[in-house]
Amino acid sequence: MNKKQVWIDTDLSVGMKRHKREGYCDVDDGYAILQLMKAHTINICGISAVFGNTLIENAFMLSKKMADEFSSYKIPVYKGAHKGIDLKNVKTNDAVEALAQTLKQKKLIIMAIGPATNLGLLLLKYPELKSQIQEVVLVAGRRKPTDYFKIGNQGNHAQDLNFxxxxxxxxxxxxxxxxxxxxxxxxxxxxxxxxQDLETLKNGEIKNEWLAEASQPWLQQWLEQGAEGFNPFDVLASHYIVAPEDILSEPLNARLEIHLDDTVKGNNKSTYKQYLLCDTSEGYPITYCYDVVKGYHQKLISSLVIHE
Structure with missing residues (x-):
């Protein structure tokens, strides 16, 4: 069977405490990586760490942990960018160089579930390799600036952090x-x-037990915000790669626009930010995922608990 050749670029932060404010970091990167590790149709060619949900040192450490302790085959891991691209001082890193070398040998699907910094650096340094990228699957975007990322029922809006x-x-x-x-x-x-899904996730495998346990504080934070659980953002990207037939998508065009920052409460037209907007007007052609098929939840849980 011809397996899909996948590279993972991630700001993995499972179990980490936030470095800028109180609370715990996102755990959904862990679900995405676990799903790809368990998929028999996927070969993970490498993992590159990037800053984002946590510091680059933490993302790199956790990426090595998942690759070394939980994968049934050898997956190389590389440290990438610790901050966003500085267009006046573009520097490469170990992750960019490793990804470039791999792309010279084979075409790749890239799952980029943190800031896209490593990929941006790759294209600036090695633009000739763009034809080797089959597609990049990212977690970002919205249709309108007023499509708020609502977390719970207490009026809190989340950032489109990766973007x-x-x-x-x-x-x-x-x-x-x-x-x-x-x-x-x-x-x-x-x-x-x-x-109850975290209880189901505990199937006796060390990687499942680790992820379920580390997800408890993250789940509690969402419950305290009035939510019924948590949205596993990044697993939609991995699921698209594993089984695109389970994901509903459409062709749209993407563009960057500046609007009021919706994450600032009581914004009196003093704080603005960039938005990644997607619709049918002019822009860059992209595939926009907007819904899942009926019975998706069971498909997702089954893909996570299956024994390799």
Missing amino acids: DLDNDAFRILFEHKVPVVLCPFEISNKVWVKK
């Missing part, structure tokens, strides 16, 4: 005409992981 942390990286992807798939909040907020 917000490095707008230029996304612009570089579009300008190099790399095939882009976006899995935005619009689709992930239709999928929930709840307490």
Whole structure:
């Protein structure tokens, strides 16, 4: 069987405490990586760490942990960018160089579930390799600036963090005409992981037990915000790669626009930000994922608990 050749670029933060404010970091990267590790149709060619949900040192450490302790085959891991692209001082890193060497040997699907910084650097340094990228699957975007990322029922709006942390990286992807798939909040907020799902996830495998246990504080934070569970954002990207027939998508065009920052409460037209907007007007052609098929939840859980 011809397996899909996949590279993972991630700001993995499972179990980490936030470095800028109180609370715990996202765990959904762990679900995405676990799903790809368990998929018999996928070969993970490498993992590159990037800053984002946590510091680069933490993302690199956790990426090595999952690759070394949980994979049934050898997966090399590389440290990538610790901050967004500085267009006045573009520097490469170990992850960019390793990804470039791999692309010289084979075509890849890239799952980029943190800021797209490493990919932006790759295209600036090695634009000739863009034809080796089959597609990049990212977690970002929305249709309108008023499509808020609502978390719970207490009026809190989340950032489009992967995009917000490095707008230029996304612009570089579009300008190099790399095939882009976006899995935005619009689709992930239709999928929930709840307490009973964490119990199901505990199937006796060390990687499942680790992820289920580390997800408890993250779930509690969502429950305290009035939510019924948490949205596993990044797993929609991995699921698209494993089984695109389970994901509903459409061709749209993407562009960057500046609007009021919706994450600032009581914004009196003083704080603005870039938005990644997707619709049918002019822009860069992308594939926009917006819903899941009927019975998706069971498909997702089954893909995570299956024994390798």
